[in-house]
Amino acid sequence: MEIAKHGGNIYEMAEKLGIPPYEIIDFSANINPLGVPDSFRKAMLENISILANYPDPRYKNLIQSIARYHGIREDYIIVGNGAAEVIFSLISGLKPRKALLLAPTFLEYERALIKAGCEVKHYLLKEELDFRVDEGFFKAIDEDTDLVILCNPNNPTGQLVDRRMKDTILEICRERRIGLMVDEAFNEFLACPQEESMISSLENYKNLYILRSLTKFFALPGLRIGYGISSNREMLNKIEKCKEPWMVNSFAALAGEIVVKDQAYIEESRRWIFSEREYLYDKLREIEKIKVYKPAANYILFRVLDEKGSHLQEKLLRQKILIRSCANYENLNGSYFRAAVKDRLANEKLVQALKEVLYES
Ligand SMILES: Cc1ncc(COP(=O)(O)O)c(C=O)c1O
Numbered sequence: 031m032e033i034a035k036h037g038g039n040i041y042e043m044a045e046k047l048g049i050p051p052y053e054i055i056d057f058s059a060n061i062n063p064l065g066v067p068d069s070f071r072k073a074m075l076e077n078i079s080i081l082a083n084y085p086d087p088r089y090k091n092l093i094q095s096i097a098r099y100h101g102i103r104e105d106y107i108i109v110g111n112g113a114a115e116v117i118f119s120l121i122s123g124l125k126p127r128k129a130l131l132l133a134p135t136f137l138e139y140e141r142a143l144i145k146a147g148c149e150v151k152h153y154l155l156k157e158e159l160d161f162r163v164d165e166g167f168f169k170a171i172d173e174d175t176d177l178v179i180l181c182n183p184n185n186p187t188g189q190l191v192d193r194r195m196k197d198t199i200l201e202i203c204r205e206r207r208i209g210l211m212v213d214e215a216f217n218e219f220l221a222c223p224q225e226e227s228m229i230s231s232l233e234n235y236k237n238l239y240i241l242r243s244l245t246k247f248f249a250l251p252g253l254r255i256g257y258g259i260s261s262n263r264e265m266l267n268k269i270e271k272c273k274e275p276w277m278v279n280s281f282a283a284l285a286g287e288i289v290v291k292d293q294a295y296i297e298e299s300r301r302w303i304f305s306e307r308e309y310l311y312d313k314l315r316e317i318e319k320i321k322v323y324k325p326a327a328n329y330i331l332f333r334v335l336d337e338k339g340s341h342l343q344e345k346l347l348r349q350k351i352l353i354r355s356c357a358n359y360e361n362l363n364g365s366y367f368r369a370a371v372k373d374r375l376a377n378e379k380l381v382q383a384l385k386e387v388l389y390e391s
Contacts, residue, residue, distance in 0.1 A: 036137070037354040037368070038251065043347060054347075055376050057369040058354040060185070060216065060329040062249040063376070064302060067295040070250075070285045077284060085280045092283045096257055099290040100229055106259050108266050109286070111277045113215050113243035113256030118142045120239055120258055123269035124209050126177035130170055132163065134359035136185045136213065143177075151175070154361045160323050161187040161331075163195055171202055178203055181213040182228075183220065186356050186368040188325035190226060200228070204237055211239045215256070216327040218247035218296070219303050229259065236262040246328070247299065248289040255282040303328055307371045313381045314369075319388045328371045331356070334388065339365035345387045351380060 038059030044051040089109050097104040110116035121142040129143050133152035143150050153170045155161040161184070171178060178199065182191045191199075196212075203210040217223045224230075228240055243256040255278060260266055278286075289295065307325060314322045314332060323331040334342055343355045356366035369380060 035358060037370075040352060043352055047347065047350070049350065053350055055351050055372070055379060057372060057376070057380060058352045059251065060246055060327070060368075060370040061251055062219075062247055062299050062303075062328070063373045064295070064299050065249050067248060067289050067292050069288050069292040069295065070248075073284055073288050074281055080280045080284065083280070085276050085278060085283050087275055089278060089283055092278070092286045095287040095290055100259070102229060102232065102259065103261075105263055106232060106261055106266075107257055108270060108273075109255070109257045109278050109283075110273075111256075111282075112245060112254040113213065113241050114138050115254070115277060116241055116256050116258040117211075117213070118145070119269050119273055120211060120241070121146050121148070121177075123265060123272065124177060124211075124239075126209065128174045129177040129179060130175050131179050132167075132181065132184060133361035134161070134184075134186060134356065135179070135181045136215075137359070139179045139181075139211075139213075140360075148177070152360050155184075155187065155189075160189060162189045163191045165195070167195070168198060168202060171199070171206070171208065173206075175206075175208055177209045177211065179211045179213070181215075182226070183216050183326045185216065186329070186354065186359060186362075186366075187331050188323060188327055188329055188368075190220070190326045193226075196228065197231075200231060200235055200238065204235055207237065209237050209239060210235075211241065213241040215241060215243040216246055216329075217242065218299075219327040221304070221326075232259060232261045236260070238262075239265075244286055244289060248285070248295070250282075250285055250289070253282045253285055254279075255286050257286075303371065306374065306377060309374065310369075310371050310377045310381070313377070314384075317381075317384060317388065320384070325371075329368050330371065331366060331368050334365050334367070339367075342367060342384075342387060346380075346383055349379075349383045349386075351383050353380075 040051040040054045093104050093107050126148045128149045130151050220226050240259040245251045321333045354368040356362040357364040
């Protein structure tokens, strides 16, 4: 069976199985299982008529809300049709010639870089360090590098870049006039989101570009809403000039404006993530045939230690469970898989199904 390129491709899998997509338990996309926040559901129903107008091309209310959420200036923010679109616009604005990427990492950076005609260099993260960024990365930032991309926490490994390491990378990049793009799409799932974010460095580092998404934590992948943050107003202007108008639809703009103020949803989600992540991590670690990497966010990377790993995704699919095969990531192979942390019932089903498949004779 062909393997989906990204997580979340329940449509293709359902077609192959001849079942409706909603019958599949999707562990392959890392989305908050609390689902669409009620605050947005209500606002959407009350504001259905906004669809009869174009969205505000300046996205004033949306940007104001995001600026308050982070305590930053409004003119540091550009919004986009998901963080994925912001990645492509940022890279086409920066026009790098040689970029340094972690391996493994989120696949869209490389696609955007190749589209922009940029040479891509990978820094191979070490399995024996559980794929954490180590000091060798400093040396990999060579003379020709003009863009460094970090994903923090990294997808699919679930590892955070150590604070000291991040500061050193930021300093090296500033000294050598290298752009540093840091993708914080999963920041809200972390134990200490503010402390782990590089937003506090924005003011002093004009070479820093931060990416955020409302897709994951606020469970809105179908809406497409993300944003970029930088104090480099000149670059943001350049990017905005090249952008197509109305990239963010009216409902996505409304959602962004509302959900970041929904403190009850934020707190409930965080309470849930800490207990469920712990539960799933502990249960997976009890399975001796897999190695589990400690997660910082809402997804867990694991490796199957024997040959049964090669068909694990297909075997679980027969039980209508979809996990992400990591075979198409640079520096990983078909024995690595990623599973999102979901609600207790789903997590229990995954653990049970994994045991059955891995220990079947
Ligand atoms: C690290 C990372 N950044 C960005 C994105 C894209 O997010 P969005 O849905 O906002 O385009 C993803 C989606 O999987 C991701 O994993």
